[in-house]
Amino acid sequence: MSSPWDVYDALIDDLPQDVTVVLSDRGTRWTRVVNSADGVGSAWSMKDTSRPAISVGTPDAGRPIRDVAALVRSWNLAEASVGQAAINSWYSRAEVAARNGFVPTGAGLTWRQVFDPYADAVTGRVVAIIGHFPFARAALHKAADLQILERYPEPGDYPDTACEYLLPQADYVFISSSSFVNKSAPRLIDLAVGGGAHTVLVGPSTPMHPLLLELGVDTVTGYVPDPEVGRAEVIASLSPTGQIGPGTRMHQHRTA
Structure with missing residues (x-):
């Protein structure tokens, strides 16, 4: 690009x-x-x-x-x-x-389990996460260095501007797809992939399009809402809660 x-x-x-x-x-x-x-x-x-x-x-x-x-x-x-x-x-x-090649990740899985498959793979590795996921540290505690980068940092986090310095040195990079909204996604992907990191896009904001795999992302995770979420009254009731609502997590891995 x-x-x-x-x-x-x-x-x-x-x-x-x-x-x-x-x-x-x-x-x-x-x-x-x-x-x-x-x-x-x-x-x-x-x-x-x-x-x-x-x-x-x-x-x-x-x-x-x-x-x-x-x-x-x-x-x-x-x-x-x-x-x-x-x-x-x-x-x-x-x-x-x-049609775009995405498959269900597993029945009943929520976003709290999105890091669990990498629990052993990150052992002794440097891991960077874009976005403060409160459940990430517990899942990835075997990492030698777990770096959380956040626009509004909490104690222990790095400011997101550290991405230019930290991502090229990381072994694994997890990118919150809310970064598509603030326009940082293309640069974050470039930094992670360019540095050779195993790169994963996470979150319901993810567009499930194979283009992202062509850019070098290793795994793209997304979300298909249950049909009833589309009803106006359901949306109105869900929005204030902060919950994403019922649906199915989907993913696709990049093939070498």
Whole structure:
């Protein structure tokens, strides 16, 4: 990719022309978009609104999914959350994810278990995690050095600006896909893959598209919501809770 925007353009270019947005909801922690093909997409809600929104006064509902998805390019990050959720509303459809090569990770698995498969693999290794996952330290305690990088650091975390220094030296890098909203994902992937790290994208904000594997990511994890999550009343009740809602974790590994 010659430009970081190429990643976003490719994700938008593969969206259908004839699908529209039916509903969008900017929840406290999760932003959701429902499309006319019954797809539901989620993205981490970011509240940064320093730049003017480019869609002020324009309702999301009724617009082509590609138009709403283009909001991911906005530097008003609250608006960009809607764009990423619109992108994911297509790639998080079960049939689209399957067509793109993604398979269910396992029945009943939640995001709390996303690091568990790497518990032994990271033994004695340097591990960097983009995003503060409170359950990561327990799962990856065998790592020689566990580095958590966070935009709003908690005690023991590194500031996320340390990525330029730490990721090229890491053996394993786990990247929260909320980074697609704040536009840091392309650079984080480049730093991790370029340094030779085993690189994993995690979280419901992940667009399940094989492009990410072509960029060198080793494992892409995503999420397919249960069909009922698409109902307006369910979205309204879920948003304030901070919970992502019922669904199935999906993944795809890169083949050598």
